[in-house]
Amino acid sequence: MVTTISLTHYMVLSALLFGIGLFGVLAKRNAIAVLICIELMLNAVNINLVAISKYITPTLFTGQLFAIFVITVAAAEVGVGLAIIIAIYRNRVSVNLDDFDWLKW
Amino acid sequence: MNVDLSLLAPEIAMAILGLGVLILGLLVPKGSRHGLGWVTALGLLGVLGLTISGWNNQGFLYEGLFVVDQYAIFFKITFLTAAFLVTLGCMRYVDEMGDQSEYYSMILFATLGMMVLASAGDFMTLYLGLELMTIAFIVLVCFRRTETRSVEAGIKYILLAGMSSAVLLYGLSLVYGVTGSVVISEVGQAVTTEPVPALILGVAMLVAGLGFKISAVPFHMWTPDVYEGAPTPVTSFLAVGSKAASFAILLRVFVAALPGLWAHWTMLAAILSAVTIIVGNLVAIPQTNIKRLLAYSSIAQAGYILVGLVTASEAGIKGVMFYAFLYVFATIGAFTVAAYFYNVTGSDEIKDYAGLSQRSPLMAAVMVISMLSMAGIPPLAGFVGKFYLFKTIVDNYLWLALIGLIMSMVSVYYYLRVALVMYRDEPVDNTPISLSGPVALTLIITMVATLVLGIYPGPLSEVVNTAAHSFFLH
């Protein structure tokens, strides 16, 4: 009764991962943690893409190609994100997101 | 497979210009960095000329991955004019910030991102162009590292933009999953009128991702803070360029990729646009900071442009393109005045604009004309734009037309409150503000453009007609 791994398993995994990432973004107070969670969400998308590419369009590699692009861009984004977090730390001596509410109403 | 590079000419030129400015910044001694502004401006003018000359040669690259039709070219012209006007109008602002080379190169890369986005034929190019533009803007938003407001805007922008692009990607992957292809035209054929739940979730996420970019209401929360925090030239480019590019791709995705689901998302688009117009105008009423006011007004403008998407017909697309083009001049005019006023007085509060009409009649006039064009008062371009937009939906979405026009008249209220301060009050210190050459030139260009397009929109509407027609050709 061994069940072969089908596409839905991957989809469920990526959805779960996406959910965790989303929870992290909404709940965590630390800026870096939020940044990591966004990366988590992006990786969830990668899983999704690669799985679809294997099961739905095995001949073409569009999904995997897309995943590579996502990874590269995610890297760029993290680079810039960390730079900003350092800048804001140097400025406000805190990374707690709740402190950054000067711009409101 | 011979790749006709002439189609890519504008993008290539833009890349070279961007890198060139970056390198030049390193070579040129710190003192004479001012020249970089002129280099960028003239470079942009050149690329603009190149794009206009390539108006007639249309075609595809890499089997539909990169579409260069007159629709894309028109949007590229919009982005390049916006970039040119922003650099020209805010040279003094940028000089005061220092390290111009990074600033100008980022502006150029952002424009490049927009151009790629406008010509994206499939989801990968879409994502690439979108991310190139967003990351360039993130750097620009927190350009004044020392000032906390700019950095706070930066952190907000990067986190929220990252999250929204994650959601967008998830949506794209789902659509890819359901239709099995990434190229927009193929997706268009694959999507049937009977949607699968996964497709609905995918489309919803697509709407959210792009909605974030054009700051439609449920996804607009970031706009006021980022617009207020960011340096004014960046805000104006963000308000114009990023919004126009997002609309370009939004139209492509929804009208070309998902026509099958038209019946479903047309009511969604109508509701989104109505809510955006209402919230954008209402929250702008109590504002006291000019940039925040213009932020909410640009949210409202996004609502008006969304009206063009509702019918997804050629007239709708024409309305969007027409309004996007004249929206460039109105917004940049207003923001350039705000930027220059910030340089002179160092404040963005509306009450400090007292007696501006006596200190500098041109600035006051441009501010009033730009604002009233956004409100849609006749002799100005906004009226014609709104006429084209609401023309498409009057038949079966009359309520949306009513809401749109009544709200645009409500918007006259907070625009005139600014005019009231500028014209009636006496200035605190009435030293006349002398305008430097390039700023005056930008202001005059925007004013004349808004007036001419308002009184004699004939030629522009011809050009936009052909462009909208080409959208459906391929």
Place this chain on the structure above:
Amino acid sequence: MDGFPVLLTILLAPVVAAVIMAFIPREEHMLIKCIAATGTFISMALSLYVYFAYDQSLGGLQFVQQIPWIKDLGVTFFLGVDGISLPMLLLTNLIGFSAVFASWNVNHRPRDFFILLCLLIAGVMGTFVAQDLFIFLLFYEVVVIPIYILVIIWGSTKRVTKEYAGMKLTIYLLIGSAFLLVGVIALFMKTAAISGVPDMSFTGLARAAQGLSDFDQKWLFALMLFGFGSLLSMWPFHSWSPDGYAGAPTAVSMIHAGVLKKIGGYGLIRIALYVLPVGAKFWAPVIAVLGVCGVAYAAMAALAQKDLKYIVGYSSVSHMGYVLLAVASLNVIGLNGAVANMFAHGIMAALFFSTIGFIYEKTHTRWIPDLGGLARQAPRLAVAFMLAAMASLGLPGLVSFIPEFTIFVASFKVYGGLAVVAIAGIIITALYALRAGANTLFGPPRPEYDSLRDIRGPELVPLAVLGTVLVVGGILPFLLFDMVNSGIVPLMAEISGALQLGGSF
């Protein structure tokens, strides 16, 4: 002389004057005023020439000028005048010219004042000359901003601050025009769908609109009625008129009460009635009731006023009630009466406001209890005030009696009882007009106004120009009525098919 674009010169003369003034240094008060005067004088003289050169037997549009403007909307820059729009054009120029002289003593930023005033006059003229709906809308809303700026800088704060008055004036009329715009766009789309080719000219729209279903005509007319009604200060939408005029400076209230309000009436007749006759027939009783409501309500409200400008503000709402009643009667006599009454009321309101403006300038108050016995100290001002008061209560021998009589004949035939209430309005009008006149002019002269200088020199122009028109129009009404008749008869002929009610008897 037919090649010479008369209408365009009439339209652009004030604009050119405004442009010239922009380059004149701020301190040259006298020069600025002279340029403004010449600009408005040119357009007045030319419109007088056009008025008498217009061939009434031929009728229809004359002095036509057509330039293709926006092809895909079918918009052409189409200028032309006929029996209905020519009196209105003349009215605009007469009031514009006298408004310049009524504000001869404006010394606070005069250059900006006269530039905005000239733009305002040109904008208002445009609506009467435009025969294309898009160009009509262009001019219809272009006047809003000059008025706002004029009110907030040179206005006067009495019961309400001038900012409130300016804002209320602007926003109220814009909301009205928002409804009108939706109506216009819907009309344009539906007629373009019927006739295939998009055409924005009035004649084109009217022809195509015959194909509209009755239900469409009704709700389109409703939207237009709301838009034009709010500009015509129809009863429930009138509350901008008293505050607006009280807050506005003299010249603006002259032009606004004198002419801008008439754009509402002109639009109602030329666009709503001409293009959507079935809608007009359906809504006619409602307009009549609202009109009569306006007459009685505003007249009673005017009776309780103590501020001169508020009295004239409410009285203009009441007079417009007559125009609405006349339009609702939907017959040739009624429409003739409506257009003529709009012309007459325009002249009267302008003279009244210019006189009150001078009283305010010299005595710094408009509060009737503070005024009294001015006839002794300022006889010429008293003559002007008396002339305006008598014209407002419709004294025969002045221009406003015959149009009112015509309206009464038409509405009495169609709406018997309702018309009697409106006609009873002349008593209340007499009450408040006389009370205003008597309490400010007669009675014991007050010592504090002894140093008061009577109006002379340029300040006499409004009295001279408007006074002569008041008297000549009253003694020789055929000058006005033949012109209006030559415009109304063809219009009624075209739409009488759809109007079984109240054909011309």
Place this chain on the structure above:
Amino acid sequence: MVEFAMYHAWLVPLLPALAFLAIVFLTRPWPMLSALVAVAGIVGAFVVSAFAAYGVFTNPEFTEKPLVYAVRWFSMPGMQIDVGVQLDPVSAMMIFMVSMVASLIFIYAIGYMKGDPGFSVFFSYVSLFAASMLLLAISSNLLEMFVAWELVGLCSYLLIGFYSHKISAREAAKKAFITCRIADFGLLLGLLSLQIIFGTLNLVELSEKIAHFEQYTTFGVLTLIAVLVFIGPIGKSGQFPLHVWLPDAMEGPTPVSALIHAATMVVAGVYLVARTMFLFHEVPGAMELVAITGGFTALFAATIAVTQREIKRILAYSTVSQIGYMMLALGVGSMTASLFHMWTHAFFKALMFLGAGSVLHALHHKADVWEMGGLIKKMPITGWTFVIGGLAIAGIPPFAGFWSKDEILAVTLDSGHYVLFVMAAFTAFLTAFYMWRLIFLTFFGEENPENHPHESPPVMTLPLIGLAILSAVGGLVGTPWAPLWSEWIFYGHPHHAEPNYWVMIGSIVLAAAGIYLAYQLYCADKTKARAKALAERYNHIYTILYNKYYIDEIYLWFNHTIIDGAARLFYLFDIYVVDGIIVNGLGALTCLFGEGLRVSNTGRLQNYALVFFLGVLAVVVLLAFTGPSSASLTVGGVK
């Protein structure tokens, strides 16, 4: 010249109008010059009207078909109004009488108004008045008559309020105009219905159309129109409900009172009814109303006049009473008697007003009759002319008043209105009594030491003499034995009432009794004790009569509380409900929403992210359920 005058009758109103324009624009700074221009204007009009009248009276064919020539005033499909002249005996008589009396009064006014700062302004107003009155007399179209009617009202407003620095004059002028305006409302309604039903307002056409009108519609409409038209004369000629303005109109200078409130304007109402007799004749109900109103007003005004103290106020009430007589005569169907009385009344009433004017002029505007006395010694001409006037009005033969009043009494008796006849007879007695009470109190008895009267200058006394002669001789035109008058002026067919001797003797006896009673009370015993005793005994009647039955107070109360109250109510409703709640309310509401939504931007990043995802959920729901066929959620294969 006669031919010329008849065919250029429009000159009659034009000359005084030109005088008005000349004074206003040219000769204002030179008082005497403007006076001369005014007098020249009115005398010119008198000459032309005299010739025209002569022309009309000498050839009889004008009685059947009046001479009408008109020019188009304005026209549109369905309504054609043209303005012109209609010359027939009635209008000829009218313009002749008006211009004659006006010329005498103009001359008198030169003396009376000397030294007044507004001298030339006065003459411009009076010339304008004369022009509009003459226009009213000769107009061929009811609308043209209405225009002249209102212009006359305007001039009376300006002239009553001539001493504009006095608040009482200002209020009196306003009251006069408003009352006439209310009356004009009724008249206007009448004209409108005539225009709508008959399609024309031209007098000649109307008379033909109304003649054969009753075939096809009910009678009610015509009665209604007649009543509406009659409301106009009630206001203008000061009949019962709307008579309040006439006594207050005495605030104006005396020549004005003489001209407007005795000879011309107040009789305009009678003239209008006479002019539209073709309408009233068809409707017996309306004739009854006219008669009753006239009769009642005559008696009502006479009772008030008995107790008044001011000289001009007594004359004013006497005018109201005499016009009541004229209306009574019209009501019973005899236009001849009515217009004859108008003819004679114009002379002796103008005479008495001018006499009163010269008395006031002499006593420096002290008007109370009880403080005068024995003036006849110092002012013989004024005194004796006043006596002639008194005799004429009382109805002592051979003076004018006797013939006309006697004819009215005879006609009322013939037409069978016995109650009205008794009222008219008693009024005749009262008239004689109050008029001679006035004469005895002012001119006879011993002098009052404070005032030292002097005779008025010749420019004032000459017109007095002229009018005295006219009031003496004027009646002979229509004596029963030589009925010249009834040949000229009649409605339908000339009927000569054979002299009713009983009525003649009766009216003479009544007049003599009135005079004798007045003599006993006010002249015989110096201390006038008996008069005062009489006043105490019937005190409450006296006070009611003296306060004019409190009608003024009722009208004032009505005006202030009801009209002003309602106006204040409307205004408050407008500010607080229409403007306050709806307009400002909506504005405040939008700002409130704006404020509410604004606070939703808390500035914290997580909140934005949360709203973002709620948005996504909302979009999913919207997408799923707003499609045309709500997508059946097929849970199944992903493909």
